[in-house]
Amino acid sequence: MAPPSKYSPEFREEAVQIALRSSKTISEVARELELNSETLRGWVKKYQKQQEPAADAELTVNERARLKELERRNRELEMEVTFLKKAALGSTGRCNIAGRTGAGGVAGWRGSVVRGCRTCRSERSGGGGRRGSRSARSAAR
Known part of the structure; x- marks a missing residue:
């Protein structure tokens, strides 16, 4: 002792x-x-x-109210992000976010298969390439 x-x-x-x-x-x-x-x-x-408050201590009334408000705000922001991602796809299936192309490459380059935009996660194919383009040849095989 x-x-x-x-x-x-x-x-x-x-x-x-x-x-x-x-x-x-x-x-x-x-x-x-x-x-x-x-x-x-x-x-x-x-x-x-x-x-220090105990790790498993109950939340106070103010903390619960704040948590509930933050969870509500988080849900609103998640819905807004989802909406904006959908709105970012133009009618051509290409991303209309500045500086991005649906082709995953340089804007205006027309010979590629669209791989998808990392920002809006579009995965449409196309590209309006010319005959004999790499995409057309691989599709023919």
Whole structure:
């Protein structure tokens, strides 16, 4: 069994409060109180751990309301993203997002098979290539 502490619980609590409220380091406060800095540091850690809410603690009414609001907002944003992805596909099946082409290549290049836009995930094929283009030859095989 450990020997009884030479510091009273009141002294410990007061030392911890001084350390937490002070702009000084724990080592400086310990030196002023004539304590070992590691002793004071241990008291501070123990105090902070006791003040932490338990991981499985129930949410307060305000926290539940905030969580519910954030979940609602998240659903709205997910629906908006889905809508905008669908709207990004033009009637030609090509992505109309600036700087993107449905062909997955350079805008205006007409010989490719459309591989799909990474932004809107379109996967339509086409490309209006010329006769004898690579896409037409591979389709004929």
